[in-house]
Amino acid sequence: MKILHLYRDLWVDGGIPYQTRCLIEGQIKTGSLLVSFAQKGNSLETWPHLLHPNHSSVVTSGLNSLFQLREILRAHKPDIVHITGLWIPIHQLWAIEVSRAKVPYVVSTHGNLSPHGMEVRFGEKKQVFSRILAKKFWHRFFDLPLLQNAAGIQVHSPYEMDLVKSAGLQNIFIVPNGIQSEWVGSYDDQPRKLHNPITFLHLGRLDIYHKGLDLICQALKGLVQSGHSQQVKVILAGPGVKDSRDVLKRWAKQIGNGILEIRDGVWGKDKDNIWRETDYFLNLYRYAGMAIAPSEAVAKGIPLIASREGHFGDWAADSGFGIQVPLDGEKLLKTMAALLNLSESDYQDLSKNALRFAKTYTWDKVANDVVHAYQRLLDLGRFKELG
Structure with a gap:
């Protein structure tokens, strides 16, 4: 052809x-x-x-x-x-x-x-x-x-x-x-294990509206107010868009020291390290195609919390490698709170399903x-x- x-x-x-x-x-x-x-x-x-x-x-x-x-x-x-x-x-x-x-x-x-x-x-x-x-x-x-x-x-x-x-x-x-086949695989061929605190990651441009970062911060603030400050950490890593980095740093200060981390973009070994410290990838995009960073997260066996609008939500729910959530801060809060109590074995099932999806859709x-x-x-x- x-x-x-x-x-x-x-x-x-x-x-x-x-x-x-x-x-x-x-x-x-x-x-x-x-x-x-x-x-x-x-x-x-x-x-x-x-x-x-x-x-x-x-x-x-x-x-x-x-x-x-x-x-x-x-x-x-x-x-x-x-x-x-x-x-x-x-x-x-x-x-x-x-x-x-x-x-x-x-x-x-x-x-x-x-x-x-x-x-x-x-x-x-x-x-x-x-x-x-x-x-x-x-x-x-x-x-x-x-x-x-x-x-x-x-x-x-x-x-x-x-x-x-x-x-x-x-x-x-x-x-x-x-998904690039060379991305696929958990580190050291070992099952992923949950961290303490449970760590959620957004990796990509820090475009607050586009990437749903306002919803993430709203949910995180609710978790802290409900007494989960010792159990959760969120990392937002990537280049800023307009004044987004300043806005996010201000929100991080309001939420509490060390609970919301704003980092620069990462590549090479730094990216390998950030995958290692991550438990869940936050894909709360309001619009987009299927982006590269969440695809790479799936290839590392990292479960997604994803919106339909970001085009991963349906796949995550249907293939069992994550949770589909609406673009709503309160509902995201409930989802994240439930994941804080997820067992290690249930988490590893999500991780295995992520790897299975990545190996299927090379x-x-x-x-x-x-x-x-x-x-x-x-x-x-x-x-x-x-x-």
């Missing part, structure tokens, strides 16, 4: 670009012929599979990319095209070019349909009301037609499937983001599942021209 991947940000830093490259690498291993096409970024040396004989890449910019895409479609004659992500204007034009070439395309949404994500701009982006209106307008009149004319839509969780179905869309297939397995989904869609023969 000849597959063409289209993603403007394929070569830039970030979770979704990294995960898309992992998917492409896995598909190369299936024997598929791969072509990738990106517009922004030029970090080609960071991807060792660039020179794979079944893979070629074009990095371009501006509207000239349409002419280059047209030439690639003619030269490679792909069986199917995979478009990664919504809200990206050039993707609309690329999809029109693909449909005019009579090639079916698939779209992976990567959390872009989350209602919370439409209400708030993430990271350092300025919160401007007109931008929110523009995003909703774009979603209604551009993203939905893009999805409606797709041969298929890849979602990463049952929550995301519910969002897609609520828009009246069909031909949906669920395949989660994968990138090689995920890539193979996505290729099989392509084939099913091609067998259906569903294709509509866009534009």
Whole structure:
């Protein structure tokens, strides 16, 4: 099968670009012929599979990319095209070019349909009301037609499937983001054991609203007020966003010394050490795709406390490697309080289930599942021209 991947940000830093490259690498291993096409970024040396004989890449910019895409479609004659992500204007034009070439395309949404994500701009982006209106307008009149004319839509969780179905869309297939096989395994091949105090971790950008850090701090404050200050510790580790680090440090001072720790981002041995001191990973994201840090936590056998909106909640509950919680500080408080009394054997069952999930959904397995989904869609023969 000849597959063409289209993603403007394929070569830039970030979770979704990294995960898309992992998917492409896995598909190369299936024997598929791969072509990738990106517009922004030029970090080609960071991807060792660039020179794979079944893979070629074009990095371009501006509207000239349409002419280059047209030439690639003619030269490679792909069986199917995979478009990664919504809200990206050039993707609309690329999809029109693909449909005019009579090639079916698939779209992976990567959390872009989350209602919370439409209400708030993430990271350092300025919160401007007109931008929110523009995003909703774009979603209604551009993203939905893009999805409606797709041969298929890849979602990463049952929550995301519910969002897609609520828009009246069909031909949906669920395949989660994968996990690097080299991440998988508990340290020293020993079962994980609970610490004293029980330690909860958030690792990633300290974006208070996006990552639900306000809910975590609210729940932790309630635990302390109910007499659990000696039993619990929360670590929030990662780079700050705007003034988030100052806000979190102020909250930590109010909660109590040593109970809430605000740390910098960690890599290498420091990351290994933080996994060792962690009992549970807090994945209370209000919106996002399946992020890298919780995936790595699962690979280390660390159970998740996860929201549906962060796309791990359903998987954690269904596969028994964590607890699904709503985006509610009081309910998170009750969940964390219950986990403080969980037995060692019950905790190790959660940990074993996390490792089992990680071993099941490696990138090689995920890539193979996505290729099989392509084939099913091609067998259906569903294709509509866009534009």
